[in-house]
Amino acid sequence: MDFFEVHRYSSGMASRKLLTLDPIACCSPVRTDILDEAQAALLANSFAALADPIRLRLLSHIAAAGGDEVCACDLVEPSGRSQPTVSHHMKILVDAGLVAREKRGLWVWYRLIPSRLDALRSVLG
Amino acid sequence: MDFFEVHRYSSGMASRKLLTLDPIACCSPVRTDILDEAQAALLANSFAALADPIRLRLLSHIAAAGGDEVCACDLVEPSGRSQPTVSHHMKILVDAGLVAREKRGLWVWYRLIPSRLDALRSVLG
């Protein structure tokens, strides 16, 4: 069984930011195949983006707009967090590939990337 | 729109351990409805359990056994982590409702709780 083939991380665990695997096509379902280290690290990174209540609600807000975009200016006040904090969380969602960011004039608009959520969903089944 | 109805957490955010909502039946899909704070906190807790590569691989190992159980003794060595660390991660998976733990004699056996994964998956769609 070629499971857990490497028995120790190189101390401190490789940085999640440096992974280069395709985040969409990477992973087999968790429930039928066994994840290798690279797949597990990539998936963990994606799930970590969902592991914060503020980010989940920001994502939910954008998703609830259907295919439409949501202005960043409409996310700060209702989130109950400061503008820098919301900007920080949105960056994490964008980096995770869940949300697309586009600046037009002074405003920044966000829209959902459905395929990324679909990919994560398929991993759980 | 009753979105983000509470604008500030009570400082430090409520402990995730104290949530009492039913983890299975709690949440509407992220993509059509907007999460309230309690739903978001509960979901964030569940996704946090998936946000670690070691836990993903432990879960994957158990899931790959089909409906069968996996002995804790078979998880430590291939994970490349110490026995206390694996025990710690398994506790997080059990607390998240993803895995059931049963002790028989000296050994502990784990099995997947498919409905919990199904619930998380449905939240993403």
Next chain:
DNA sequence: CGTCTAGATTGACACTCATCGATGTTTTTA
């Protein structure tokens, strides 16, 4: 009883993360 074994718990440490005030950057408009 005593001993052995599987697993959980504790304590400590280093690292990461969420948060916000202050500041920087970019774009619009006067």
Next chain:
DNA sequence: TAAAAACATCGATGAGTGTCAATCTAGACG
């Protein structure tokens, strides 16, 4: 050019997390 607005970045801080060695607990078996 100057001022204002929207958003990003920086720096600091307090809380959370992964890790392991050491220790504890509970079951099995003489």
